[in-house]
């Protein structure tokens with residue numbers, strides 16, 4: 392779970408809590424104006440509570456205090472009822488009554504904190520990823536031919552298999568899930584499926600970061616070489632290295648330099664050593680990857696990534712053609 396996400400969720404809970412308590416204090420103060428007797432009762436109740444605590448500490452009998460307190464509570468309720476006032480109004484109205492907006496109930500993390508962490512994890516993904524992704528259900532296999540390739544399966548069968556494996560990966564995600572490498576030409580659904588995984592894993596509250604290769608390298612470059620690099624760049628760089636799941640999109644489209652190679656190696660290698668899963672997609676095939684990248688990057692990819700070869704014909708092109716057919720009529 393991301394540290395930042397946790398901290399900001401706890402801050403939000405603290406704001407909710409203090410707002411509820413402030414408002415309750417205001418309501419009480421307002422009531423005191425109309426019912427001065429209530430202020431007296433509350434003052435006496437506070438005194439009795441202090442006396443009770445002292446009695447417990449000194450080992451003295453607590454019964455008289457308890458009885459007086461109970462009587463006082465009864466009188467107080469009576470007074471409120473006579474004034475037609477709901478006693479609950481005087482108590483803080485917490486957003487989550489279970490944990491009173493503290494995030495923890497009965498020593499365990501409350502489900503309101505879990506929900507906040509999930510919301511924040513999803514919100515941290517780029518808007519483009521969120522809006523273009525309609526989940527695994529939206530992955531349309533009819534774009535892939537069901538005619539078997541010579542001596543093998545049909546593209547549809549291959550893609551169905553990849554779809555199912557991606558689904559399982561997202562459903563069972565954890566630090567031991569391992570790394571994936573999506574290979575294949577443009578327009579075959581690599582970005583779509585990695586976005587589906589990103590969304591589903593983030594919805595469980597894991598910290599997921601999504602970067603096109605070039606954008607990732609730019610972040611590192613700014614931190615190392617630019618005086619304008621701010622705290623935001625630095626924390627982005629930290630997140631890239633330490634998030635629960637990193638999606639590195641479009642590897643091979645970046646401007647390849649000695650520096651970009653060293654950044655990629657650092658990211659891939661550091662995450663691997665720390666058992667933090669990464670999903671990389673690339674339009675390059677293995678021979679092209681081996682021409683573009685250092686031996687040490689390639690050996691990491693081959694040695695510790697499960698490879699999925701995406702097949703078929705460019706879906707964007709097919710969609711355009713379908714659209715043209717439809718509008719021709």
Ligand SMILES: [Zn+2]
Pocket residue numbers: 487488489490491492493494495501502503504
């Ligand atoms: Zn709660």
